[in-house]
Amino acid sequence: MKPFTRLSGLVCPIDRSNVDTDAIIPKQFLKSIARSGYGPYLFDEWRYTDHGEPGMDCTHRPKKPDFVLNQPRYQGAQILLARENFGCGSSREHAPWAIENYGFRVIIAPSFADIFFANTYKNGVLPIVAASDVVDRLFQECAASEGYSLDVDLAAQTVTSPSGFSFKFDITPQRKHCLANGLDEIGLTLVHADEIRAFEARSKSAQPWFFA
Amino acid sequence: MAGKTLYDKLWDSHVVRQEDDGTCLLYIDRHLVHEVTSPQAFEGLRLTGRKPWRKDSIVAVADHNTPTNHWDRGIEDPVAKCQVDTLDSNIKEFGALVYFPFKHANQGIIHVIAPENGATLPGMTVVCGDSHTATHGAFAALAHGIGTSEVEHVLATQTLIQKKSKTMLITVDGQLAPCVSAKDVALAIIGKIGTAGGTGYCIEFAGSAIRDLSMEGRMTVCNLTIEAGARAGIIAADDTTVAYLKGRLHAPKGADWERAVAHWQTLHSDADAVFDTVVALRAEDIEPQVTWGTSPEQVLAVGGKVPNPADESDPAKRASIVRALQYMGLSAGTPLTEIAIDKVFIGSCTNSRIEDLRAAAAVAKGKKIAANVKLALVVPGSGMVKRQAEAEGLDKIFTEAGFEWREPGCSMCLAMNADRLTAGERCASTSNRNFEGRQGPGGRTHLVSPAMAAAAAVAGHFVDIRHA
Ligand code: SF4
Numbered sequence: 001m002k003p004f005t006r007l008s009g010l011v012c013p014i015d016r017s018n019v020d021t022d023a024i025i026p027k028q029f030l031k032s033i034a035r036s037g038y039g040p041y042l043f044d045e046w047r048y049t050d051h052g053e054p055g056m057d058c059t060h061r062p063k064k065p066d067f068v069l070n071q072p073r074y075q076g077a078q079i080l081l082a083r084e085n086f087g088c089g090s091s092r093e094h095a096p097w098a099i100e101n102y103g104f105r106v107i108i109a110p111s112f113a114d115i116f117f118a119n120t121y122k123n124g125v126l127p128i129v130a131a132s133d134v135v136d137r138l139f140q141e142c143a144a145s146e147g148y149s150l151d152v153d154l155a156a157q158t159v160t161s162p163s164g165f166s167f168k169f170d171i172t173p174q175r176k177h178c179l180a181n182g183l184d185e186i187g188l189t190l191v192h193a194d195e196i197r198a199f200e201a202r203s204k205s206a207q208p209w210f211f212a
Numbered sequence: 213m214a215g216k217t218l219y220d221k222l223w224d225s226h227v228v229r230q231e232d233d234g235t236c237l238l239y240i241d242r243h244l245v246h247e248v249t250s251p252q253a254f255e256g257l258r259l260t261g262r263k264p265w266r267k268d269s270i271v272a273v274a275d276h277n278t279p280t281n282h283w284d285r286g287i288e289d290p291v292a293k294c295q296v297d298t299l300d301s302n303i304k305e306f307g308a309l310v311y312f313p314f315k316h317a318n319q320g321i322i323h324v325i326a327p328e329n330g331a332t333l334p335g336m337t338v339v340c341g342d343s344h345t346a347t348h349g350a351f352a353a354l355a356h357g358i359g360t361s362e363v364e365h366v367l368a369t370q371t372l373i374q375k376k377s378k379t380m381l382i383t384v385d386g387q388l389a390p391c392v393s394a395k396d397v398a399l400a401i402i403g404k405i406g407t408a409g410g411t412g413y414c415i416e417f418a419g420s421a422i423r424d425l426s427m428e429g430r431m432t433v434c435n436l437t438i439e440a441g442a443r444a445g446i447i448a449a450d451d452t453t454v455a456y457l458k459g460r461l462h463a464p465k466g467a468d469w470e471r472a473v474a475h476w477q478t479l480h481s482d483a484d485a486v487f488d489t490v491v492a493l494r495a496e497d498i499e500p501q502v503t504w505g506t507s508p509e510q511v512l513a514v515g516g517k518v519p520n521p522a523d524e525s526d527p528a529k530r531a532s533i534v535r536a537l538q539y540m541g542l543s544a545g546t547p548l549t550e551i552a553i554d555k556v557f558i559g560s561c562t563n564s565r566i567e568d569l570r571a572a573a574a575v576a577k578g579k580k581i582a583a584n585v586k587l588a589l590v591v592p593g594s595g596m597v598k599r600q601a602e603a604e605g606l607d608k609i610f611t612e613a614g615f616e617w618r619e620p621g622c623s624m625c626l627a628m629n630a631d632r633l634t635a636g637e638r639c640a641s642t643s644n645r646n647f648e649g650r651q652g653p654g655g656r657t658h659l660v661s662p663a664m665a666a667a668a669a670v671a672g673h674f675v676d677i678r679h680a
Contacts, residue, residue: 001260031291033251033298036259093252093361122361185361186262189369192229192237196265196371199228199239209464209472210241210336211268 001124003182007152009078013142020089025098039101073146082109087116096123110135128169215482219414222354226337237371241336244322245272247299249341253364254302265370267307271331274314275321276628280618320594320620323347323561330460334449334476346437350430352449352479381487383419386495391677394429395661398436399501403511410442421495427456428567435562439508448480502548503646503659505536514676520544555639556588556669560625563642564593566600568662573606575666581614582672588615591623627652640668
């Protein structure tokens, strides 16, 4: 997992509430055996006019010009600005995979679906819950200025806009530690690698047949 | 201080470290891998540049997607083929202790091949991205299913982050009647405690009727623990366990064998151990079972009648009965023995071992399947089971009776390959889940023991094998 400490990134607004995991990555992509490569299919049905299938080359697929991800001003965006209950639906980890694969590192919304919220951390994406009026303000500022970007500082737990407007966000110490150090759960466990090895050595001398 | 339960012993001997909130890092001895739940986990390793912590803990096989006939044609479904090929290349890249690819002589269902190769041993922790991993608890091993993220976690760290479960003791004392099998015991238990009865527990099965079961029977009982809501079911090690393991491929040998057996004798709950919940059944009360609904708890003794929703006072349960009857195409009050079937499936990790095939063959011997039975499949659990059955002439008994004798795999247990029910078809099945659509969209599944399935194939409807 890539560490996350501080990011100044372009913002892409998705002005809808209840964006579900099926919209984020439609179910046909679950047949895939991959964990990466979902970026081109992020929001597939909203993004293209044809029907997407896993493995399709998306470079020449017909795009829906109105959809934000297709607009030139949002190319290269790393911060997704969203509305209530973002990520509702199934527990599929493909949704945060697609978001991360596309290049987003931060999602700001008034609320998130539970499982999706937990899954984003596991995949190095920071979900930020902001008050509705704050989110409204960010949407307005974003609409008003092309190239709108935000500064997200994990250590200080702040988001600052070019207008100087700033707000704080919450995160548990453990999640903060994981993100800041690029530790997924596996990374966190591997901090105890010596203890695992010591356990293993004891087990091996007691029951060598477990290791045959 | 009270003694330890078997679960306590298994748990305590695998704790690498414990956090203040009770969360433990548990060491995993055996990691079973199949093609459906492993691809993203392996790719996760690749993306992060990690290696499996201990490749010699891995036992891998392709089972869910593999066809059970026409092996010469390979795998025709491209999605299935892709998953199987991916497992192949992942194991080539990362390694394993045991790997039986598609068409290997010892290929079979993961929960059949690990024990028969001595890869599941008493005292181990065993995990697999598959809920029926509970099967391996029959060997006094702590075994349960995990999700894909956890598969990756085990691959990379050889551990799992876990919190301890509560303990439940289920005793079955007395002697089972002739024709009553381990499957009937398991279904009767689920009928008694319900599909959520074991939620949050590790269940230990004990009592004289459990001790009298063969290892195959014990695996059947533990396999169905998950259908009772518990992630793990365990049975103490005893002479039956030791006798089963002796001489198996990965079982300890020589001096190690003696040491191992001495240790295995300690793998039981202490006499004064205290369980959070205790449930007792009398073996004599257990009759051959048939499920009538779409949940394993919707089960009755074969002499029973399809229940009437009007008799159920709980509105939620009443609604589920109504829905189940509608899906199953059954009317209240119908005797179970009058339900005619279209297909029969003898197989799955619940009931595809040699003893299961012997029990079914004993019933089918010299008979023919009924005219209304369109297809009766016998799918051995592994290549080893298949060869043993053929050496005993069981395949002939089946084929002469009109059954199809197939290659090993999961097959119609979950219908990921070509073996499946079509909408409305009714099947007597020795598998473990009668959920809507489990054996094919619209398919209707009745869970029974191997002998009951064979008897239904011959009669064309369910029969009480005690009076057949
Ligand atoms: S036989 Fe059925 S339950 Fe067992 S592993 Fe295969 S699909 Fe799962």
